[in-house]
Amino acid sequence: MLRGKEKEAEAPFAKYKDILYRVAFSNMKSKADAEDVVQEAFCRYLKAKPSFDSENHEKAWFIRVVINICYDIQKSAWFSRTVAFDEVPECEMKHFHLPFVEEDETLWHVMELPAAYRNPLYLFYYEDYSIKEISQVMDLGEGAVKTRLRRGRELMKERILYGTERKGMGLTERALKEGGKDADL
């Protein structure tokens, strides 16, 4: 019985494990946590047995599930009691590799952004997703995705130029609110 279920997940696992790991890592900033998230995503896939219209639909479903699992973990009491890193620890950086793009300092800055901005920016720049695809994955309007891309970029500039965002910008607060909405997906 278990063998049959394993077989079912084999094909999508082979196709999406890498991108799902990268998306999970960009949220969790740790190899072990990212692997747990990917595993949980495939467990949910086996439980729900969803049907898909296309390969894109399937991929979008997996990414959305991974993002939601990350939100769930980050909201949990256990996670808030333990030390959560805003920055990607140096010892973890070696566990993250992009297949066709060189990792640079900007990538780590993207990962440090609040989730509401981090995911659209990461998918747009590093996974080559279009705005339309991101809007499908995150269940947002295209306008909202564009706004988040712009605000995320502004927030990153603030942090890089001034070390932190300037007072009165309120971008982080806004991001936390928007992140809260995402978590309810």
Added chain:
Amino acid sequence: MRIYEWNKGVADAKGMNKGPGKINGKKSYDIPAESGRVRQEEDSFRSSLQRSMHVRMETNTALKTGKEVSVREIPYSECDMVEINVLEGYVLKARRERAGEGDEQGGQQVYVEKKNDEGEVKAYLFHGSQIRQDGGDEMERMAYAVMNQKGR
């Protein structure tokens, strides 16, 4: 002929003083003879317009030596070079390829695609022999970098 008369003659010939709504308007031949700037201003305006148009034309050619083509949306895996500029809000993807059969020069060309965070995607094709190192545009710079990539 005095300037006053000359101005009046020109204005009448152009029908400038006949139309409605001109009753209280300042007539061109009312302009004091010593100022005599009517034609000079026209000339200077025209020349400045020409100058600006010329400059604009030059800017355009400086920006693009390639030609705009339809977007192919090539994935990162098929690119020879990818440049991600998060702070400026754009991504450049470039691929070097053989020029089409109809191409007389029969050389190489570089396809460059640019997408920005406003959702715009543009694509240009640069012919290898025309790419300039100091091209004013980031797409041309990218094309130059791809053409001169080591190991190609």
